[in-house]
Amino acid sequence: MSQDKIVGIDILLEFLEVAFNHILFFRKIYPEEIFVKRKIYGITVYVSEHPELNEYLSNVLNSVKELIKEDENSVKTINLTFYNGNKLAIEKFVFDIVKLQAEFTEKDPYYLKTEEALKTICLKLSMCNTYLKPLPDGSTFSVEIQTNETAHIILSENPKCEDFPWIIEDDAVEMTNKNLLPLKDIKTDCLNLQMYVIEDTANKT
Numbered sequence: 001m002s003q004d005k006i007v008g009i010d011i012l013l014e015f016l017e018v019a020f021n022h023i024l025f026f027r028k029i030y031p032e033e034i035f036v037k038r039k040i041y042g043i044t045v046y047v048s049e050h051p052e053l054n055e056y057l058s059n060v061l062n063s064v065k066e067l068i069k070e071d072e073n074s075v076k077t078i079n080l081t082f083y084n085g086n087k088l089a090i091e092k093f094v095f096d097i098v099k100l101q102a103e104f105t106e107k108d109p110y111y112l113k114t115e116e117a118l119k120t121i122c123l124k125l126s127m128c129n130t131y132l133k134p135l136p137d138g139s140t141f142s143v144e145i146q147t148n149e150t151a152h153i154i155l156s157e158n159p160k161c162e163d164f165p166w167i168i169e170d171d172a173v174e175m176t177n178k179n180l181l182p183l184k185d186i187k188t189d190c191l192n193l194q195m196y197v198i199e200d201t202a203n204k205t
Helices: 003-026 051-070 112-125 151-157
Strands: 035-040 043-048 075-083 089-099 140-147 178-188 191-200
Touching: 003 035, 003 043, 003 051, 003 075, 003 089, 003 112, 003 191, 043 051, 043 112, 051 075, 051 140, 051 151, 112 178
Parallel strands: none
Antiparallel strands: 035 043, 075 089, 075 140, 089 191, 178 191
């Protein structure tokens, strides 16, 4: 794997960690007190200090890293999905990894364009309460990885992921009243990513 792709993975994983924390803070399913302010991409973001939540997110990111290292095309989308008290999906932040490295784009040797795009996404995430309905009390969340059939085998046989079993979800219930809200497309020579939110307003009440 080339050095550029290794850097691309590191940038992606750092962004996912920031975005997950930022979304969880602004969607208010945890007390604000478990988050602290940090500075990244030149802006203030919110980062969890809760050990169990941090361990879960760390295991998710480690699994994403191991999958991409094994096959860079194995991860299609990463979804941060919220559920209501009836376990119905009501909101989904989708990180669509079109390609780890975009082609036919203006070069970004110092990752300035990439950082500016990630900054824009974080700023839009910090305003998500203005364009999404509030989550109902008792909401929960999970992170889902849409991948290929061999990925589960790869993870189950990888000693770095053996303590964090993933569940195959073949019969996931899809949202029925979907609104799609595009957030940002990133297309630089180290990252090609689309991000959007899908919301089911009917089941939020």
